[in-house]
Amino acid sequence: MALSRRHLLAAPAALATTALLPGPLLAAVAAQTPTLPDLSDWEAVRAQFALDPTYLHFASFFIASHPTPVREALEGYRRAMDANPFLVVERAMFEDDAHNLPLQVCSEAADYLGGKAAEVCLTRSTTEGLALVYHGLPLKAGDEVLTTVHDHYSHHESIRLATARANASMRKIALFASSATASVDEIVGNLRAAVRPATRVVGVTWVHSSTGIRLPIREIAAMLRDLPSPPLLVVDGVHGLGATDETVATMGADYFCAGTHKWMFAPRGTGLVWANAAN
Structure with a gap:
């Protein structure tokens, strides 16, 4: 896989980020979402997590702290949905494949897994x-x-x-x-x-x-x-x-x-x- 561990923080944003949202929906969410930060060194990577500095955190096996790109992508998507619920839901769920958000997420996930989009099902856990x-x-x-x-x-x-x-x-x-x-x-x-x-x-x-x-x-x-x-x-x-x-x-x-x-x-x-x- 071309995706390195250092650049892994950019991957989870694929579940909410603008790269997956074509056409008018892309424009609507892109206007609300900051660009991804420079993650070229580990200090920059560590800085993406709003973790309490008084603790040593070894619990990613349980549930992970959202890094900045994921927090901002989620917030950008929320703002876009609040601004135009019909546009976001209609284009992301019920239009053609090029505008179908779940299908686009499956495609991104399949690239990471090494498979095909049709082999991926999205779940909650x-x-x-x-x-x-x-x-x-x-x-x-x-x-x-x-x-x-x-x-x-x-x-x-x-x-x-x-x-x-x-x-x-x-x-x-x-x-x-x-x-x-x-x-x-x-x-x-x-x-x-x-x-x-x-x-x-x-x-x-x-x-x-x-x-x-x-x-x-x-x-x-x-x-x-x-x-x-x-x-x-x-x-x-x-x-x-x-x-x-x-x-x-x-x-x-x-x-x-x-x-x-x-x-x-x-x-x-x-x-x-x-x-x-x-x-």
């Missing part, structure tokens, strides 16, 4: 994305969803509710004995040994918030593809997206769900699902 994916899967009685004890409550609940509705089942396994000594071979091997003929879906988390373990998604995906009946791979990617130099669309997942208001520093209440178009 990782939780919402996981729920949409699991409840959209064609599970049936007797099917199994295999997940791990390391996954977040929201991931487990999405699986539990979807399998209960379909009269399917869920099973949790440990991928490693100790996070301090976990290896790629141990993780992939334990997962391979746990897959059964009834396993239709495998759900994992890319980066574990509890330990910081980053799962070898590419190796896991390759192992699953080699099985006689490969199960779908669903990835909770919220703690990797924006924090890891990876091209999501080439990792091998079938579904990748992530909020963007953490390591991407995007507006709160934003997220996405990337889905493999082959599915």
